[in-house]
Amino acid sequence: MRDLRKFYIDGKWVTPASAAEFPILNPATEQQIGTIILGNQADVDHAVTAAKAAFASYSQTSKEERLSLLRALLAETKNRFEDLAQAMSLEMGAPISMSRDAQADAAVGHLDAFISALEHQVERETLDNGDILLREAVGVCGLITPWNWPMNQIVLKVVPALAAGCTCVLKPSEHTPISAAIYAEIIDAAGFPAGVFNLVHGDGPTVGAAMSRHQDINMMSFTGSTRAGVALTKDAAETVKRVTLELGGKSPNLIFADCDLKDRVTASVQECFYNTGQSCDAPTRLLVERSCYDAVVEIATRAANAHEVGDPSQEGDHLGPLFDRIQYDRVQMMIRAGIDEGARLVAGGPGKPEGFDTGWFVRPTLFADVRNDMRIAQEEIFGPVLVIIPFEDEAEGIAIANDTPYGLAAYLQTGDPLRAERVAGQLRAGAVHINGGGFNYGSPFGGYKMSGNGREGGTIGIEDFQEVKTLHFG
Numbered sequence: 001m002r003d004l005r006k007f008y009i010d011g012k013w014v015t016p017a018s019a020a021e022f023p024i025l026n027p028a029t030e031q032q033i034g035t036i037i038l039g040n041q042a043d044v045d046h047a048v049t050a051a052k053a054a055f056a057s058y059s060q061t062s063k064e065e066r067l068s069l070l071r072a073l074l075a076e077t078k079n080r081f082e083d084l085a086q087a088m089s090l091e092m093g094a095p096i097s098m099s100r101d102a103q104a105d106a107a108v109g110h111l112d113a114f115i116s117a118l119e120h121q122v123e124r125e126t127l128d129n130g131d132i133l134l135r136e137a138v139g140v141c142g143l144i145t146p147w148n149w150p151m152n153q154i155v156l157k158v159v160p161a162l163a164a165g166c167t168c169v170l171k172p173s174e175h176t177p178i179s180a181a182i183y184a185e186i187i188d189a190a191g192f193p194a195g196v197f198n199l200v201h202g203d204g205p206t207v208g209a210a211m212s213r214h215q216d217i218n219m220m221s222f223t224g225s226t227r228a229g230v231a232l233t234k235d236a237a238e239t240v241k242r243v244t245l246e247l248g249g250k251s252p253n254l255i256f257a258d259c260d261l262k263d264r265v266t267a268s269v270q271e272c273f274y275n276t277g278q279s280c281d282a283p284t285r286l287l288v289e290r291s292c293y294d295a296v297v298e299i300a301t302r303a304a305n306a307h308e309v310g311d312p313s314q315e316g317d318h319l320g321p322l323f324d325r326i327q328y329d330r331v332q333m334m335i336r337a338g339i340d341e342g343a344r345l346v347a348g349g350p351g352k353p354e355g356f357d358t359g360w361f362v363r364p365t366l367f368a369d370v371r372n373d374m375r376i377a378q379e380e381i382f383g384p385v386l387v388i389i390p391f392e393d394e395a396e397g398i399a400i401a402n403d404t405p406y407g408l409a410a411y412l413q414t415g416d417p418l419r420a421e422r423v424a425g426q427l428r429a430g431a432v433h434i435n436g437g438g439f440n441y442g443s444p445f446g447g448y449k450m451s452g453n454g455r456e457g458g459t460i461g462i463e464d465f466q467e468v469k470t471l472h473f474g
């Protein structure tokens with residue numbers, strides 16, 4: 001049992017002002033594995049005061065000084081790599097192999113890419129008109145992250161903030177505080193000055209809202225649901241903060257008959273179910289050219305049925321549980337909604353997989369003959385549930401792909417390189433993955449439409465945490 005009832009503020013582990021305890025549960029066993037305190041306004045004030053005081057000197061550090069701190073952070077992250085992987089497997093149910101290969105790997109990969117981006121960034125440049133342009137730290141930043149990719153999201157915010165010379169207060173998801181607490185220890189060991197990074201646990205309506213409304217926070221960087229992102233934006237409006245948002249998705253995956261169907265469809269199903277379907281950019285709508293529709297349904301069904309669920313502490317490529325009961329109930333509700341709306345269930349379905357009565361395990365589920373106006377095609381399910389929708393031709397495929405309030409990612413599979421570029425250019429999404437092309441550390445990540453604004457990762461990710469100042473000389 002982990003006792004996480006302290007916050008990291010001003011370079012020390014301190015006892016919070018709040019006494020509200022909150023249990024941390026293992027989603028595979030439903031057992032309590034730790035306790036945190038949900039902070040209050042006084043805790044937020046304490047952390048913001050520390051961050052504001054530290055900003056005065058940290059924002060004036062040179063790029064070289066910050067690079068050397070980030071290199072120390074990289075070394076410490078590598079030292080604690082296994083601790084991070086084990087923590088995320090325990091707190092959100094990522095199978096340990098995947099937790100190492102992807103969840104913990106993100107802490108190293110993004111940081112490496114940010115170091116390289118900062119090395120190359122021009123902080124002072126002369127414009128054609130003779131004016132000088134400076135890039136400076138935006139100020140004290142409030143960072144709020146979700147539970148589904150805990151370290152990935154933390155590193156995508158904390159590192160660019162520190163790289164830019166900002167100071168920050170992190171509020172991780174109250175459901176995944178263990179990896180966040182380890183990350184605070186890593187930052188401490190790397191030698192960042194006191195107050196530059198602060199960690200406060202808490203829930204959204206109390207700590208999250210107190211941060212968004214805080215007079216002394218200059219920017220909020222948020223990843224989570226569109227619902228919470230909208231609430232945060234309204235809270236931040238009074239103090240005219242910069243707000244960047246990484247929100248939900250319902251990403252289309254266009255399958256054209258000229259692709260290698262067996263390979264691409266099998267990989268597409270695996271990608272949708274990865275992290276038990278709990279990824280904002282998962283390809284959750286499989287849009288299939290009519291001429292190959294029956295073949296695709298057959299291949300996808302076989303691929304879905306090949307997925308096994310299992311204990312996250314075991315090595316292997318099985319799926320873990322969903323992260324908690326609320327998520328389990330929501331996925332069950334959406335599977336039932338799909339059946340009620342008349343979609344054809346071809347794999348999985350309601351209930352738990354056989355032999356998994358304890359833990360929030362679900363059956364990898366596939367629906368065929370789905371219409372894009374059904375709930376299961378429009379709403380983010382956040383579980384291993386894939387819907388298959390036919391289209392007649394390229395134009396209709398693109399229209400269905402774009403017929404969503406979201407625009408985080410899109411995927412397309414085709415053997416025709418000209419078509420790949422032509423279609424990608426018409427998809428309203430922040431990223432288009434072509435024929436299995438994966439995300440690379442250092443590239444920008446973010447959404448169009450209700451998937452958010454701003455971009456995380458690499459140079460553009462650092463710029464989100466910078467102000468631009470122009471010097472005009474007389």
Ligand SMILES: NC(=O)c1ccc[n+]([C@@H]2O[C@H](COP(=O)([O-])OP(=O)(O)OC[C@H]3O[C@@H](n4cnc5c(N)ncnc54)[C@H](O)[C@@H]3O)[C@@H](O)[C@H]2O)c1
Nearest residue numbers: 145146147172173203204208224225228231246247248280
């Ligand atoms: N676009 C991306 O980069 C990305 C990445 C991962 C997850 N997500 C999205 O995150 C969601 C899943 O995460 P979740 O269930 O933790 O989301 P959530 O919105 O419930 O919570 C996310 C974070 O916001 C906080 N929060 C909740 N209400 C708040 C409020 N009113 N003000 C301030 N903070 C508040 C929570 O405490 C948590 O730390 C999905 O919608 C998923 O698509 C997006």
